[in-house]
Amino acid sequence: MRRFGMLTALLASTALAGAQDLSDGVVRIGVLNDQTGTYADFGGLTSVEAARMAVEDFDAAGKGMKVEIIAADHQNKADVASALARRWFDVDGVDAIADLTNSAVAIAVNTIGREQGKITLMTGPATTALTNSDCSPTGFHWVFDTYSQSVGTAKAVLEQGKKSWFLLTADYAFGHQMAAELTRVVEEGGGTIAGNVNHPLGSPDFSSYLLQAQSSGAEIVGLANAGTDTINAIKQAGEFGIAQGGQNLAGLVIVISDIHALGLETAQGLLATTAFYWDRDDASREWSKRFQEKTGRMPGMVQAGTYSSVLHYLRAIEAAGTDAGATVAAKMKEMPVDDFFAPGASVRADGRLVKDMYLVEVKSPDQSKSEWDYYNIVQTINAEDATQPLAQSTCAYAKGG
Amino acid sequence: MFELLGIPPQALFGQLLLGLINGSFYAILSLGLAIIFGLLNIINFAHGAQYMLGAFVAWMLLNYLGINYWWALLLAPLIVGITGVIIERLLVQRLYHLDHLYGLLLTFGLALIIQGVLRNQYGISGLPYTIPSQLSGGQNLGFMFLPNYRGWVVLASLVVCIATWFVIEKTRLGAYLRAATENPTLVSAFGINVPRMITLTYGFGVALAGFAGVLAAPIYSVNPNMGADLIIVVFAVVVIGGMGSILGSIITGFSLGLIEGLTKVFYPEASSVVIFVIMAIVLLIKPAGLFGRTA
Structure with missing residues (x-):
């Protein structure tokens, strides 16, 4: 099954070796994510396509650099992911692992990357542990984290005067971290947490939890979950008249494929914090159209982030003249990031990409002009506000350097 | 009013009702x-995939042909049932003389194929399917807000379950069916076409799954994994009720829904395992299941 899921992919190469000093002559990037489960539309196979586009746009072939993209499905299991990551690093000569959706998986693989001095380009996981207690000098957290999501959405909701919250929390590393961050932001903003339910990952039915939220009398039901869990919760909240009862929903981790699955009728008015929206400017539109031609769908923040992180990684290899983990990592932190996803952004000592985030509101069906025309950008959240201050980080490496 | 372990009775009634709704699907x-x-x-083992197929067929009927929910409720089970008949004729039929394991492997493989194809085509996040306008909205029961659609689900599944039980246990057709499984040679000697009856039975069982799929489409997201998540629980229900016991499966289905609902109130973290714990206990005490007869 695992072997079956492994797609050895694109070989962007010429026979000539370039000026770079590459381990076994090839830069191998493994895209490791959930391709069949709850988070498969988060990044999934389309994230692999995004990584390939980065290789093309970097013009690896033209520069005489051999770059290979391989991919596998970790099935949301940290043990499966660890075994795969070890094999990739030890046997298959993989230099970097990208995407790593699912926080539990990301923590496990990032730890292996740290032990072996290999690069991790984390675009799909959310937990801030990746740049704190579980950080790695060669680990990069690229798109969003529980800090950025709670600051963006929760602050906006608090500003609307909605103070009491009830949380539906996915019962694993990410959900707990998200709930903790939310609690902090809500309490700092003068709000209260009226209650919390931990639900198993991948619950089909949220009615019971929604009923508990309803009887708590809280003004806001916060969804500290993601993927199909968030979709099901929102869909069923509509059915149980959560909004008619005077309560509002706040989804913390929402990607554009969630909105696509919900339909605008159900999702309209929802607030979300995102690192990327395809229709934001010309550069993002241009890339997204190309992405859509290849995959049939518009990219979300995870796919765009995977493209950006892989491109930046390749540029750093070119600049450093080697693919040795520690050297490339240092180069990545030194060079500014420059693409449609993160124009003018920079990477901090703890591996976190510091970039602006966007608070968006889902359009109503009449406002939407075409398929995938889903968001109004309400507010741009400055990079400094959207990222945890480095001074608060508990990452040992970031302190040293 | 009294409180039970810190849960007000209103909330408890609400949860029991929700449990009943989930129990309908089980x-x-x-x-x-x-x-x-x-x-x-x-x-x-393809039952979960066939349930998912029911939901997908309903979605396709609506989006490609403009056929509404009520017709889908009739047509989707029919279409899924026909695919079941084809599968039985072409594949399952060849395995009757072999060990159970072969049928299990075949149907499991089919399930993976069906899921994989739809996943490739439609992704995993699911497709929207709105509740029919006649059943949107809900009733305020005092202790909870009951969406009309969920009430309809309980009603529809009760009617279908009871009708099925009645046909199999109380009618002449059901008697032929039961006789054919006891002794097919003897029954065919009476001039009854046993293979055709078996084929139609499989088709009917599969159509039931398709029917549940249509019922589920407006509530859960229509996605390729919806059946895979459910089928394991449903197997546990069947084992607890007693393999092959018709009344047993209906009663256990509803009551395990209730137990699961209660778990979600008192200790939600355990809600995904409680049914399996019960299954383990039942297997220890009564290996044939609660309503099963030891052969």
């Missing part, structure tokens, strides 16, 4: 499995 699905196992001796 009941229809485990009923289909029980019929197929009871009469064909096939462990139909």
Whole structure:
């Protein structure tokens, strides 16, 4: 099954070796994510396509650099992911692992990357542990984290005067971290947490939890979950008249494929914090159209982030003249990031990409002009506000350097 | 009013009702499995995929042909049932003389193929399917807000379950069916076409799964994994009720829904395992299941 899921992919190469000093002559990037489960539309196979586009746009072939993209499905299991990551690093000569959706998986693989001095380009996981207690000098957290999501959405909701919250929390590393961050932001903003339910990952039915939220009398039901869990919760909240009862929903981790699955009728008015929206400017539109031609769908923040992180990684290899983990990592932190996803952004000592985030509101069906025309950008959240201050980080490496 | 372990009775009634709704799905699905196992001796692992197929067919009917929910409720089970008949004719039929394991592997493989194809085509996040306008909205029952649609689900599944039980246990057709499983040679000697009856039975069991799928489409997101998540639980229900017991599967379906609902109130973290814990206990105490007869 695992072997079956492994797609050895694109070989962007010429026979000539370039000026770079590459381990076994090839830069191998493994895209490791959930391709069949709850988070498969988060990044999934389309994230692999995004990584390939980065290789093309970097013009690896033209520069005489051999770059290979391989991919596998970790099935949301940290043990499966660890075994795969070890094999990739030890046997298959993989230099970097990208995407790593699912926080539990990301923590496990990032730890292996740290032990072996290999690069991790984390675009799909959310937990801030990746740049704190579980950080790695060669680990990069690229798109969003529980800090950025709670600051963006929760602050906006608090500003609307909605103070009491009830949380539906996915019962694993990410959900707990998200709930903790939310609690902090809500309490700092003068709000209260009226209650919390931990639900198993991948619950089909949220009615019971929604009923508990309803009887708590809280003004806001916060969804500290993601993927199909968030979709099901929102869909069923509509059915149980959560909004008619005077309560509002706040989804913390929402990607554009969630909105696509919900339909605008159900999702309209929802607030979300995102690192990327395809229709934001010309550069993002241009890339997204190309992405859509290849995959049939518009990219979300995870796919765009995977493209950006892989491109930046390749540029750093070119600049450093080697693919040795520690050297490339240092180069990545030194060079500014420059693409449609993160124009003018920079990477901090703890591996976190510091970039602006966007608070968006889902359009109503009449406002939407075409398929995938889903968001109004309400507010741009400055990079400094959207990222945890480095001074608060508990990452040992970031302190040293 | 009294409180039970810190839960106000209103909340408790609400949760019990929700449990009943989930139980409806368990009941229809485990009923289909029980019929197929009871009469064909096939462990139909494709049942979850066929349930998902029901939801997808309903979605396709609506989006490609503009056929509404009510027609889909009739047509989707029919279409899914026909695919079941084809599968039985072409594949399952060849395995009756072999060990159970072969049927299980075949149907499991089919399930993976169906899921994989739809996942490739439609992704995993699911497709929207709105509640029919006649059933949107809900009733305020005082202790909870009951969406009309959920009330309809309980009603529809009860009617289907009871009708099925009645046909199999109380009518002449049901008597032929039961006789054919006991002694097919003798029954065919009476001029009854046993293979055709078996084929139609499989088709009917599969159609039940399709029917549950249509019922589920407006509530859960229509996605390729919706059946895979459910089927394992449904198998546990069938095992607890007793493999092949028709009444057993209906009663256990509804009651396990209730137990699961209560778990979600008192200790939500355990809600995904409680049914399996019960299954383990039942297997220890009564290996044939609560309503099963030891052969």
